[in-house]
Amino acid sequence: MTEWTMSGALNRALYDALAEDPRVLVFGEDVGRSGGVFRVTDGLQAEYGEARVFDTPISEAGIAGAAVGLCFAGWRPVVEMQFDAFSYPAMEQVVDHVAKMRMRVRGRVDMSITLRIPAFGGIKGKEHHGESPETYYAHTAGLKVVAPSSALDAYRLLRQAIADPDPVIVLEPKARYWSKESGELASDGPGIGNARVLRDGENVTLMAWGAMVARVLDSAAILADEAISARVVDLRSLSPLDDAVLERCARETGRVVVVHEAPRSVGLGAEVAARIMELAFDHLQAPVARVTGWDTPYPPASLEQLYLPSVERICDAARKVVAY
Amino acid sequence: MSDEPEHGAGTEPVRILAPDGSPVGDADVGLSPEELRELLRWMVLARRLDRECVALQRQGELTVYPGFEGQEAAQVGSAFALGQLDFVWPTFRELAVALVRGVDAVQYLQYHRGTWHGGPYDPRATRFGPICIPIATQLPHAAGYALGQRLDGSDAVTMAYFGDGSTSEGDFHEAANLAGVWRLPMVLFCQNNGWAISLPSSEQTAGEIWRRAEGYGFPGVRVDGNDVLAVHRATARALERARRGDGPTLIEAMTYRIGAHSTADDATRYRDDAEVERARAADPIARFRSWLLAAGHADDRFVTACEEQADAFALEVRTGVIATPAPPAEWMFDWVYADPPPSLGRQRDEALG
Incomplete structure (x- = not known):
């Protein structure tokens, strides 16, 4: 390989x-x-x-x-x-x-x-x-x-x-x-229009894209040690969003945390949360949580880790959603 | 060389016919008497249709309409020089160019009737790009198209129209720079009609537009835009230069916007009637008609026939425009994507029931 x-x-x-x-x-x-x-x-x-x-x-x-x-x-x-x-x-x-x-x-x-x-x-x-x-x-x-x-x-x-x-x-x-x-490179298979589930889990779904996916996977590993089974979804197709996967994961885990680097307000996480509410409100056990960059300009290098969603912030959000 | 553009001609626009129609230069621009009569026929037709469109707007049959009265020579003279495979990228004020290119006027006017955005006609079949409202944004399209044509080994030239106001936009600069750096087979045709809505060209730019070409590394020429022969010759030379691989030319055609910016604009708020009257005295159609008759290329009967034909055409277009219905509601959804997402399909169902 x-x-x-x-x-x-x-x-x-x-x-x-x-x-x-x-x-x-x-x-x-x-x-x-x-x-x-x-x-x-x-x-x-x-x-x-x-x-x-x-x-x-x-x-x-x-x-x-x-x-x-x-x-x-x-x-x-x-x-x-x-x-x-x-x-x-x-x-x-x-x-x-x-x-x-x-x-x-x-x-x-x-x-x-x-x-x-x-x-x-x-x-x-x-x-x-x-x-x-x-x-x-x-x-x-x-x-x-x-x-x-x-x-x-x-x-x-x-x-x-x-x-x-x-x-x-x-x-x-x-x-x-x-x-x-x-692995082997392939162009076919689900891609544009499709999210992908990277790790299965039952208690909460962590959704992210781009570089945040790696942090979400790290977070899921930490949460597993705490007996929280986190599903990880790489949204990857931001337009169109994969409504079927949003709905299924919200229904099956009842709890969702969406993670992105962009500022929180009017970020894509808001759209994800709204769709989940529209598609699976009755199945939600907790409000959808957002872990995001702050509503500030992207900061200088020395402050960027404070801005970016950290594994700690992601894990905290997941714990709160699970304990809700 | 006779086919070199008259760059370096200077601030005084290149002119063949004086405003009174008397020749001040070589009137042999390579057109046959029949073709010369065609120029007049198109200009008369275009003006008649333009006035019909203003009337249609006043009667509620068109939404806002941008007239081009006074610019007939600039548009017809340049468009008439184009080869069949040459491609035009227009602004929103090139109805006369569209007519000469063979675009169906009723289809074109769907844009101003408010029944479709962009190009209701087929831009590839007519070689006339979509109507473009955002100022100067069609110019990078023209550059890309010119590049694409050259990559295919075609000798077709890309013709980009814009106004004096466009030259203040970044997209003008970016397109002109690409044209120069890549030596693209294109002609940048500026109709300097003196006004960009309420801003006179003297406040739009402190320099002369044609001179900017030098900074981009290609020739520029300023022509009398109300002299259809001068416009035609300058355009033909620029096209020929592009066709043989020598790159772009910037033509600044000095003309005048007799009407308001559009039917939604009141030009009396910002300019003197006296200025408009002076411009009317330099009318491009009267000038050319006078010369054409004096030179013996046409007679009064031809002129009358042109006018009658224009009346009939205007009526035909009026009937067609009024008969144009709103588009089917599903069209709001059906062309957004070639491969639409399911969520849009659900919205379509929601909207259409």
Whole structure:
């Protein structure tokens, strides 16, 4: 069995997509010669040439807008926004055109765009390098949003995003780029639209995505020593959410803790909690708890562990929900 | 070389016909007498339809409508130079371009009737992109499209329309920069109509728009946008330059927005009637008609026929617009995704019962 880093698996996903579909293009800032600041596009230009894998000026709106035009010309653009906060200059293009264009032309042109964004915190990054923008995108009709938590799943989700006829935002957890996972890469199987249960449990369900999944798994192991059986769900498809898994887990465990890095207020956890209430209110044994970043700007490196949901905070929330 | 754009022509716009229609330059722009008559026919048709649209809005048959009276030469002269496979990325004020491109006017006007957003017509079949309201955002689309065309080995050129107000937006800069860096086969066609809603172009930018091209590494040219021959020649040269692989050109066509920004705007709040009257005196259609008749390429009978045809066309469009119903309710849901999530399907059921 091969051991993959997430960065390596994403690189392989791009490599394979470029090989399989001659209409796939990969472009963005520093993705060509340098291979990307996180090396996700390493070697792609050497293999597939400068026509299909190329560098752009520092021009996020131009990159996203050009992707729209390329779709009209029949191409399948896979573009990189270098860091989470640097996707904001492209917001007008993404919200007004990438998301709406298919509707605007009555389905005559698919916006088969993949927007890769290294996202979330936890790497002692500079200001504007630790944001969790999922709510902005998940709130926009016409987009799909995924956030992988492991190498093999990153490969699957990125391949599915590229193959998808709709625009998909892929939020790649920077803190997990060098995490390793062993196994065979596969693009098929449940992916976009599906959550996955990573650990079974009966007393409480812990739900998370991206880099928080690893912390939730660590938390479940600690809780097990306290005789609390915690189920772990990697939501990974943030838009659309997997209502079936939300409902099933809420019904079966009666207690849910949702964990995310983004600020709490109007975070995706609120949507998860609302859906669980709509789908399984009668089965709930306790209010859905949220363990999240604070309603503050993402802090400097020296304070980021205070901001990010810690194993301690997750375990505390689970204990309270179970004791409710 | 005769096919070089007139960059460096300077602040004074390139002109072939003086406002009174007398030639001040070489009027042979490579068009046959029949094609010259077509230019007039399109301009007359476009103005007549534009006025019909304003009337339709006043009568409640269209929602807000953005007129283009005064800009017929800029739009028709440039659009007439396009090849069949060239692709246009318009703003929301290019109805005359749409007509010349063969876009069905009734379908186009669904946008302003409030029965569909974007492009109710087929943008790929008509080679005319969706109507674009967010200022300058169509320009990066044009850049991407131009790149895609080149990657396919096509010699088609991408034509991007925008106004003077657009040049203050970041998307103008980003698209122009991409066009320059990638030497894209595209033409950036600015209609400087003097006003962006209430802001005069003198307050929009301190410089001259055509000069910005130099900073992006490609030629710019300023033409008299009310001189259909000058517009046509400048556009044809820019298209030819792009087609042979020499990259983009920025054309600034100096024209004037005779009407308000839209039917929802009252231009008397911010500009003098005297200015509008001066602009009317530089009317692009009267100018060209005068020359066309004097040059013996058309006679009064042709002019009358154009006007009659325009009246009939306006009536036909009016009838079509009024007959356009609201779209089926399910369309609100059916085009959002190619592969819609189940949750949207449930909302669709909830909404439609």
